[in-house]
Amino acid sequence: LIGRTDILVIGAGPVGLFTVFQAGMLGMKCSVIDALEQIGGQCSALYPEKPIYDIPGYPEISGQGLIDNLAKQAHPFSPTFYLDQKAVKLIKTNYGYQVVTSKDKIIEAKCIIIAAGSGAFGPKKPPLENLENFEQKSIFYNVTKISNFIGMKVAIAGGGDSAIDWAITLSNVADFVYVIHRRNNFRCAPESYNKLNKLVELGKIEIVAPYQLHSLKGEDATLQQVIVQDFDGNLRELEADCLLPFFGLAADLGPISDWGLNLDHNHIKVDMTTMETNVPGIYAVGDIATYQNKLKLILTGFAEVASAAHSAYKYVFPNKALHFEYSTSKGISNL
Ligand SMILES: Cc1cc2nc3c(=O)[nH]c(=O)nc-3n(C[C@H](O)[C@H](O)[C@H](O)COP(=O)(O)OP(=O)(O)OC[C@H]3O[C@@H](n4cnc5c(N)ncnc54)[C@H](O)[C@@H]3O)c2cc1C
Numbered sequence: 001l002i003g004r005t006d007i008l009v010i011g012a013g014p015v016g017l018f019t020v021f022q023a024g025m026l027g028m029k030c031s032v033i034d035a036l037e038q039i040g041g042q043c044s045a046l047y048p049e050k051p052i053y054d055i056p057g058y059p060e061i062s063g064q065g066l067i068d069n070l071a072k073q074a075h076p077f078s079p080t081f082y083l084d085q086k087a088v089k090l091i092k093t094n095y096g097y098q099v100v101t102s103k104d105k106i107i108e109a110k111c112i113i114i115a116a117g118s119g120a121f122g123p124k125k126p127p128l129e130n131l132e133n134f135e136q137k138s139i140f141y142n143v144t145k146i147s148n149f150i151g152m153k154v155a156i157a158g159g160g161d162s163a164i165d166w167a168i169t170l171s172n173v174a175d176f177v178y179v180i181h182r183r184n185n186f187r188c189a190p191e192s193y194n195k196l197n198k199l200v201e202l203g204k205i206e207i208v209a210p211y212q213l214h215s216l217k218g219e220d221a222t223l224q225q226v227i228v229q230d231f232d233g234n235l236r237e238l239e240a241d242c243l244l245p246f247f248g249l250a251a252d253l254g255p256i257s258d259w260g261l262n263l264d265h266n267h268i269k270v271d272m273t274t275m276e277t278n279v280p281g282i283y284a285v286g287d288i289a290t291y292q293n294k295l296k297l298i299l300t301g302f303a304e305v306a307s308a309a310h311s312a313y314k315y316v317f318p319n320k321a322l323h324f325e326y327s328t329s330k331g332i333s334n335l
Helices: 014-025 041-046 063-077 161-170 190-201 254-258 298-316
Strands: 003-010 030-033 080-082 087-092 097-101 106-114 120-123 153-157 176-180 205-208 212-219 222-229 235-239 242-245 249-252 267-269 282-284
Touching: 003 014, 003 080, 003 097, 003 298, 014 030, 014 041, 014 063, 014 106, 014 298, 030 106, 041 063, 087 254, 106 298, 153 161, 161 176, 161 190, 176 222, 190 205, 212 242, 222 242, 282 298
Parallel strands: 003 030, 003 106, 030 080, 106 282, 153 176, 153 242, 176 205
Antiparallel strands: 087 097, 097 106, 120 249, 212 222, 222 235
């Protein structure tokens, strides 16, 4: 057992982060699990720089700006974060529940609030045979250390900002970089596209487009060639030591769908007066929670969190009565 807490929050998106604050105001401590390496859910992963206009009290705030503020608001309540790991298994215990993560951490809590959005984010993977054999050895979905690519022949697949930014950065250390894209036009920032073309002129990068990934050749998890195909079916073999597919993120409800919760099309059904699911002590809030006329908005999630935290109080403090108080009279006291 790694940690014990009052409430275990699954998902560190905007709604999960606000759960830490609301629970904290009622004297309950939270741990938070997220599949991503960083907090912020969709706001940080999908639109950090886009302005949001419908957060009450903020005429305009960027996705990342909102997350920074939510993290600051949660900070006095010292949440423990378990990032880069999925909540996988649920076990009922006398204390409440244990959740086992994909990194084999076991966290025990008196109750659980699921703020899992559309599910755990992970990389969109290309449908290639033997992909798993090469993963984490020759195929990577992110770059943790640039120096790992020194002198390598690197194949990057994708046409968005991640693909192009990494192609530009890795061309400084790699022997050669291929950028494989199924279209001739790229979805990256125009400055990045200009830089990319300069590096093509300098012979450091080749754009392989319009081509799609076709297959992989190599031995014992060591990649030797990436085979690509054009729309007429012609194949081309690219000598490559590694492949970095940057196709964005996909969400997957995954193992949570086997936890005995009532589901409706990959969403968790709740009693909207408390946000509790059909399993006592397990709540769902934010995009993942569903009920009649549900609006999938951040502000809706925030209100749901307040209901869930007030209802969860009885599991954390079974012998205490909860007296409703405004934050203005209560103030913030550290947990
Ligand atoms: C481009 C775009 C623009 C948007 N604009 C607006 C807007 O203007 N106003 C607005 O109100 N809303 C907007 N939204 C929607 C808004 O972002 C979502 O409603 C909000 O992010 C939902 O928050 P959440 O915390 O419920 O879930 P999410 O933000 O989806 O976060 C859920 C987190 O849970 C994690 N997770 C899921 N399952 C697991 C698991 N098993 N283990 C570990 N971690 C897990 C995920 O990795 C993720 O980080 C927009 C969305 C997009 C994509």
